Amino acid sequence: MRIGELARRAGVDVQTVRYYEREGLLEAPGRTPSGYRAYGPAHLERLRFVRHCRSLDIPLADIRRVLALADSRSVACDEVNRLVDVHLARVRERRAALERLERQLAALRSQCASGHRIADCGILEELIHAAQGEACACHAEGERR
Amino acid sequence: MRIGELARRAGVDVQTVRYYEREGLLEAPGRTPSGYRAYGPAHLERLRFVRHCRSLDIPLADIRRVLALADSRSVACDEVNRLVDVHLARVRERRAALERLERQLAALRSQCASGHRIADCGILEELIHAAQGEACACHAEGERR
DNA sequence: GGGAACCCTGTAGCCGGTATAGAGTCAAGC
DNA sequence: GCTTGACTCTATACCGGCTACAGGGTTCCC
DSSP: OOHHHHHHHHTOOHHHHHHHHHTTSSOOOEEOTTSOEEOOHHHHHHHHHHHHHHHTTOOHHHHHHHHHHHHSTTSBOHHHHHHHHHHHHHHHHHHHHHHHHHHHHHHHHTTOOTTOBGGGOHHHHHHHHHHHTOOTTTTTSSSOO | OOHHHHHHHHTOOHHHHHHHHHTTSSOOOEEOTTSOEEOOHHHHHHHHHHHHHHHTTOOHHHHHHHHHHHHSTTSBOHHHHHHHHHHHHHHHHHHHHHHHHHHHHHHHHTTOOTTOBGGGOHHHHHHHHHHHTOOTTTTTSSSOO
16 A cells, blocks of 8 residues: 555554654555555554554654564563653643643633723733742743653 | 843743744843843843743743733733633643543553563553554544644 | 646754854953 | 953754645556
């Protein structure tokens, strides 16, 4: 099958398939005499695997690692566990940060109803006030991933 | 004050200050005879404002818009409200997606205890199985922001 | 043989910075 | 006066995970 069909069957863009090949996530397939990529069912299976991992937001580098591990089926799988653990921790942390953020934004939004002029806008006031109250390094380190 | 002091007092990297200037978020300051940027207190205030908005994960383009609005204090502030609403909706949606993801990952993690060999790894099995079961377009459109 | 749909490579753009290279400037100490 | 080290300058490239575009070649159907 050619790249268009592969992409359609995995639900991705053609460009993405070529990108995964460049990035070493999908083995380079054979070529037709005219230079078109020719894929087999194994390529589709692997591409779907990659996409499923991506739908779990696992970074490409980790997926590359998992694929390498899966290919050597006799090794202990502690690394897979560790990898999922690390990723899960990342997700939990990010979710908690978003929850805090959501609360702050909701509070902010409640400061200003419609129809005011800018000069009386509670949101702007609140933003400016909060910014002034901020210490030097409170968002500098540690808060960003 | 020079760029280093400004950056330290706002808790950002020196590079970031120059980046904000290039992006039009921070007014280009005067220069000393030797070409060093010379900032006043207004610059610090504005930089802190930008950083506070960023700590709320508001995109730079939106911050630029808010700054322009704040400078014209006689206009109605409906646009500020709308902007915060849109951002809040974005955050809510992303948080919900992360919650779903967290549940999926936790379920996945429970498939494999430590010490197995790869061939018996429940996580890999589960990942492969799930990938096979996937229809063509289930993650292609709509699911990503 | 003409046009649509497909494929190829290479390159640039998105976001919000971060990192590097290579050069100039300034203040303090010897 | 000279060196050292901290600071500053510009320009450019890099990160992830794609996406888009330019400028060509191929295949297939009417």
